[in-house]
Amino acid sequence: MRRVVITGLGMVTPLGCGVEQNWAAIKAGKSGIRRIESIPVDDIACQIAGIIPRGDGTNGTFNPDHAMDPKDQRKVDDFIIFSMEAARQAVEDSGWQPTEYEDQARSGVLVGSGIGGINGIVEAGYTLRDKGPRRVSPFFIPGRLINLTAGYISIAHGYKGPNSSVVTACSTGSHAIGDAARLIANDEADVMIAGGAESPICRLSLAGFASMKALCFAFNDRPEQGSRPYDRDRDGFVMGEGAGIVVVEELEHAKKRGATIYGEIVGYGMSGDAYHITAPSEDGDGAYRCMKAALRHAKISPDEIGYVNAHGTSTMADGIEVGAVERLFGDAAKNLAMSSTKSMTGHLLGAAGAIEAIYTTLAVRDSILPPTINLDNPNVETPIDLVPHKAKEKKLRYALSNSFGFGGTNASLIVKAFEG
């Protein structure tokens, strides 16, 4: 089987624009959660979110003009702009910008989103109602469709191979990277741009998730403390915006051109809960089978995993995931570390799995465990080290990243330190 390595990373998140910016913030245990100021939220129970710091592009701020021509930004929802920025970084980082026809044909894009252009759909709905069908922009459709992230990225970088998107709610980013790695392993491409993007901070999605009682309501006055997985006072997830993109590549292809290799994708597992539209089963069986499938693919035993980047959304499901991990790891759980970086970024939905795959890769590269911040009073009893408050060092060889989505859709990725 062809081996697949990670050769490029790119991200824009509530912790900033750029991979090193993000990694420094993660290691410092910073929160990217703030009060929502860009839209009126006084009548919405949740008034906080993980918000990208916008600016001129310096000091880790996000300048959309670096990603896309302003006249094109107008035509699309933010999730596409975020994905273009993250892809720009990842492609630049990888150094793979194919110009030969054959190279372009073997380079593809697989980027998804959980919800896509929900804000643009709302706006166009108002236009239709107030001004009639002849005022709906010709860019309405192509600027909202989820697979247009992959479309725009392919046009910008000349990647003419497989072009597709994943839509699996909060598992999207992990599925996209896993599916892209599989395309390479199966010799259908040599290089893939893969990941997820989300721009959910609008009144409609806040209202929708708030109606489900899924969002955090109790920390509007203390946003930075709002996302607190495994903590007694956790009160629901905090939505976040952004994108994470990786360049994954066949090992020999990467070696031949002297690419920097961040890590190897050795395991990818998927499962379905077949239980409930939004809630995981109490016994965490879907998560258990998903991680088990990833271990089987990697041909390793649980005790070889040193770190799990948890799905951990700061909801009732946190403890269920912990239970599933304990069941799978057995005695090895006492040597395991597991943290939720969502405590710092919030929950980026369709982008979550992608940014967390990047954090997991950096954890393995640097042998650093990202912390779970705000974990003041754990409400789960476990032998697993949940890495409260502060990052710490731990020699890592394999790490696993979990993503679970509405609909009972699960994905686990296993990243191995690159050893040649």
Next chain:
Amino acid sequence: MSEVAEKVKNIVIDHLGVDADKVVLEASFIEDLGADSLDTVELVMAFEEAFGVEIPDDAAETILTVGDAVKFLEKATA
């Protein structure tokens, strides 16, 4: 330049993100100003909105240059 021409010019600059000196009467939206077919549909919509007129599809198909738009809109708003 007429008031209509000035208004058309500003809409074109705004929508296509082009430099003002390129937006001359002879300039073709697609050939000279980098528009694609969807851009031209949106431009016509913007003209309709700004001038409060309706531009039927068969008329829209004949508006290929800045000058075409000015001519049509001067007539329609006269």
